[in-house]
Structures are given as C-alpha cells and as structure tokens.
Amino acid sequence: MDTETKMLKKPVYMDNHATTRVDSRVLDAMLPYFTEKFGNAASRNHSFGWEAEEAVSRSRDQIAALIGAKSKEIIFTSGATESDNLAIKGVVEFYKDKGNHIISCVTEHKAVLDSCRALERAGKATVTYLPVDKYGMVDPDAVRKAITDKTVLITIMWANNEIGTIHPIAEIGKIAKEKGIVFHTDAVQAIGKVPVDFEKAGVDLASITAHKIYGPKGIGALYVRSKGPRVRITPQMDGGGHERGMRSGTLNVPGIVGLGAACEIAGMEMPDEAQRLIQLRSQLQAGLFERLDEIYVNGHPTERLPGNLNVSFAYVEGESLLMGINDIAVSSGSACTSATLEPSYVIRALGIDDELAHSSIRFGLGRFNTLEEVDYVTDRVSREVKRLREMSPLYEMAKEGIDLKSVNWKS
Incomplete structure (x- = not known):
C-alpha cells in the first residue's frame, strides 16, 4: 500500500x-443567524425581523436561480419528506372535485410511495404504480396510457436515489401539460448534480432538500408553480398562515440561509x-x-x-x-x-x-x-x-x- x-x-x-x-462556505453563511442575526422572519415591526426576512428573501432568490423558478414559488419546509407529503396530499385534497387518480412509479422514494398508500388506505385516492425498464426508467408512453378522466396528479422523481437513473422528466411534463394534469417531481437527488429547469420541463411541484447538496439537515422546500397554470394545494399544517398560507410554522432562518448558499454554490x-x-x-x-x-x-x-x-x-x-x-x-x-x-x-x-x-x-x-x-x-x-x-x-x-x-x- x-x-x-x-x-x-x-x-x-x-x-x-x-x-x-455541510460545505464550510454554507456553514459560514449560516452562523450569524444563530447569534447576532437571530430575529424571527415574521416579526415585521423591528430591525431584527427585517434582517431575518431579508435573509429568507435572498435565499429564495438563490434557490430559484438554480432551478428555473420565481422566488415567490419557493415554499420552505422541513425537508423533502414533508415537501412530498404536502405536494401529493395537498393536490389530492384541493382537486378532489375533479378526480382522485394518481400516477406514480414503483421505484419512487418511500416518502412518495407511503404518501400515495396513505391516501389509498383512507379511500381518498386510487394510484397507478408504473413499472420501469431494466435500467429503472419510466416510459413516457406508459404515463400517457395510464391517464384517466379522474387523474389529478402525476408524481415521478427526477433521478433515483439508489440507482441514479434520470427519468425523461421533460417528456412527462409535456404530457401532463397537454392533459391539464398537475405534475410533481421529487427532485432531491437531481438538484445541484445535473441541470434542472422546472419551467422548461413543465414541472408544477417539486421537492427539494438541503442536506443532499452540502447544506444542513432539517430544511427543504417545495416549488409551487404560480402561473401557466397556477397550482393550488391544501395546506397540511395550520397556524399562522406562513409561506403564502401553504405551510405554517416559524421559519428556520439559519437553515434557509444554508439551503440558499448551498444552491448558489451548486449553481457555480x-x-x-x-x-x-x-x-x-x-x-x-x-x-x-x-x-x-x-x-x-x-x-x-x-x-x-x-x-x-x-x-x-x-x-x-x-x-x-x-x-x-x-x-x-x-x-x-x-x-x-x-x-x-x-x-x-x-x-x-x-x-x-x-x-x-x-x-x-x-x-x-x-x-x-x-x-x-x-x-x-x-x-x-x-x-x-x-x-x-x-x-x-x-x-x-x-x-x-x-x-x-x-x-x-x-x-
């Protein structure tokens, strides 16, 4: 040796x-927000709150720049598991008058599969779990054929967490747009590793987390399309009306700063x-x-x-x-x-x-x-x-x- x-x-x-x-540059960006810049971003009547709110706004900009989104389309969560739950359950509940059918894939992350199964057990949704080929890839034609007049959501991950296979997301997004169906992707493994542009790919909802891109654990986001079309979800957590009413709870400012810094570094x-x-x-x-x-x-x-x-x-x-x-x-x-x-x-x-x-x-x-x-x-x-x-x-x-x-x- x-x-x-x-x-x-x-x-x-x-x-x-x-x-x-955690990248040392991410940690350096976060540290001040544990000590001297400790304000609550919802405190809008003094400088401590303004400073925190400004940091949150800057992080939204950093995240949006990496993923092809608008800053207002970034909703902060505790991580990708919460984002997956919020997207899937939120869409099914909001669009229940339109239908209750979900299309997903057998190789999805457990946060997606278990959310779908919970809805099935509760009698709130029926789910089609599409197979994959020998390389672990979903066939866009299979997605198209699985669509019914009750389909309200397609949820297919951008890249698989075990085998690394990247799905043909843009093709699936095009099909979803043609049919007027909400399209969610768990993009956790792809962001910061390969180029992603949610606008170009026709993605309506996307789950993000910091700890897969050299940021802290316990902070993530959900991208929610604001127009073309505007996507609506029913919140899964109540109290305070934070994050445009979609996700209540005091914002984790140090974590949000870390997620933003991690996205900016990844982009460069x-x-x-x-x-x-x-x-x-x-x-x-x-x-x-x-x-x-x-x-x-x-x-x-x-x-x-x-x-x-x-x-x-x-x-x-x-x-x-x-x-x-x-x-x-x-x-x-x-x-x-x-x-x-x-x-x-x-x-x-x-x-x-x-x-x-x-x-x-x-x-x-x-x-x-x-x-x-x-x-x-x-x-x-x-x-x-x-x-x-x-x-x-x-x-x-x-x-x-x-x-x-x-x-x-x-x-």
Whole structure:
C-alpha cells in the first residue's frame, strides 16, 4: 500500500446520496443567524425581523436561480419528506372535485410511495404504480396510457436515489401539460448534480432538500408553480398562515440561509463538479470490473447521476460485504429503508432476482471525495469480495460450470 493511501483519513465516506457533509462556505453563511442575526422572519415591526426576512428573501432568490423558478414559488419546509407529503396530499385534497387518480412509479422514494398508500388506505385516492425498464426508467408512453378522466396528479422523481437513473422528466411534463394534469417531481437527488429547469420541463411541484447538496439537515422546500397554470394545494399544517398560507410554522432562518448558499454554490460549481465526479465514478467502476468477475451495474449506463455507481456482486451477501468493509461508508439501499433486511425494492423492480438484489451496493461519490479514496475503496472492496467468495460453495460451483438454476436442491 503506497504512502498516499496510508495517509487517507478513515473511514472513507461514499454515501453522498444518503446525506452530505455541510460545505464550510454554507456553514459560514449560516452562523450569524444563530447569534447576532437571530430575529424571527415574521416579526415585521423591528430591525431584527427585517434582517431575518431579508435573509429568507435572498435565499429564495438563490434557490430559484438554480432551478428555473420565481422566488415567490419557493415554499420552505422541513425537508423533502414533508415537501412530498404536502405536494401529493395537498393536490389530492384541493382537486378532489375533479378526480382522485394518481400516477406514480414503483421505484419512487418511500416518502412518495407511503404518501400515495396513505391516501389509498383512507379511500381518498386510487394510484397507478408504473413499472420501469431494466435500467429503472419510466416510459413516457406508459404515463400517457395510464391517464384517466379522474387523474389529478402525476408524481415521478427526477433521478433515483439508489440507482441514479434520470427519468425523461421533460417528456412527462409535456404530457401532463397537454392533459391539464398537475405534475410533481421529487427532485432531491437531481438538484445541484445535473441541470434542472422546472419551467422548461413543465414541472408544477417539486421537492427539494438541503442536506443532499452540502447544506444542513432539517430544511427543504417545495416549488409551487404560480402561473401557466397556477397550482393550488391544501395546506397540511395550520397556524399562522406562513409561506403564502401553504405551510405554517416559524421559519428556520439559519437553515434557509444554508439551503440558499448551498444552491448558489451548486449553481457555480456544478458543471466542473459533475465532470470530476464522472471521472471518479468511471475510475471506480473500471477498477472493480478489472479485478472482479460476476459484477453488474444497476441503473442506466449514461442517463444517471454523475456520482452514482450501484453494483451487484454475485455470490456475495450485501450485508456481509458492508460489515467486511466497515471503514468505508456505502449503502445497500435507500437510507430511509436500510433498517430492513429485505432486498431493495428498487433493484427488484429492474427484474433482478432476490439473490443478486441482496448483493447490491450503492457508492455515492461527492464533492469531497478524492482519487486516493477511490483507489482505496476499489482495492478494499475487491479484496473483501474475493474473500467472501472463497467461502461460497455457490461461487465455486458456478466457476466449475454448474448451472445453479438447474440444481435440484433438497431440504
């Protein structure tokens, strides 16, 4: 092992789809709003409140500039889970006289899926969950065919949090516009990683969070289109009428400042950062494929997030691999569902069997990862996979040319 690798700070963090480290520039922007600039943005009769309100307004501008929106279309929330709930439940309730049908996708984040299922259980909505192809992509024609005269909402994520696949959002947005249906996207993984323009893409509602783009946890936003057409939602929280009446509650000014700063930095650095992450991802992928056989990339080969690499290692149990590389922070699925030992529902939706789905690992490269870390992870993971396979009779049988699917296993 070379000197540079020995100098690495461990553990190595490669789980940037779960959360990111707060950028020091974001923290610097936030700090004054915890101490000397501590006013309530709703206090409009003194300078402390005005100062806070001005900071909130500036953050709206910063966010809007990154996503192709108007400042007044940014509604602050506690994060993407709340934004997803507010969008989905808010639309269904407001447009209930028009219909109650939702179109979504089987690989959506749990915040979307569970919101839809809650509405189904309450008898407030019926939901069509569209399948995906082998790359995890939704077919826009399937969206069109699923529309009924009762459809009030289409909710399809911009980019998948596990496999990194980017959906054809602009095509889906065009279909929604033609049919006069509200279109929501969970854009959490895409914002700051790839260019997004909600106006051009025909998006009506979009969920945003700070902690995926090197901002603080506990702050997010919902983009709500103001015209062409104006979108209406029923608030899910009452009290005070904050955020144009859509989301009551005292604004988290330090968090909002952090979200705005994170968006501004992402807007300036995204093109160069995306290229750097693609290079690191390519290096990691090439290194793993060079050293190991029977490994497979999950997700679209090109239409994917720059820092995402999801790989299945056949004949290796994912949890065992994670335990064996405990000085590397990676994931075997979504951070929001990692408490379960079930194989990832996203990977299974690609048509992959349970055994291979159980062996999938998500590498999430980010702003602070280095080439030295990629080399270390490549070496460490490869050695651990080989070690686990040495203990696997199934791998040995496969290498001997035995068709495991034809074996008649006796209990």
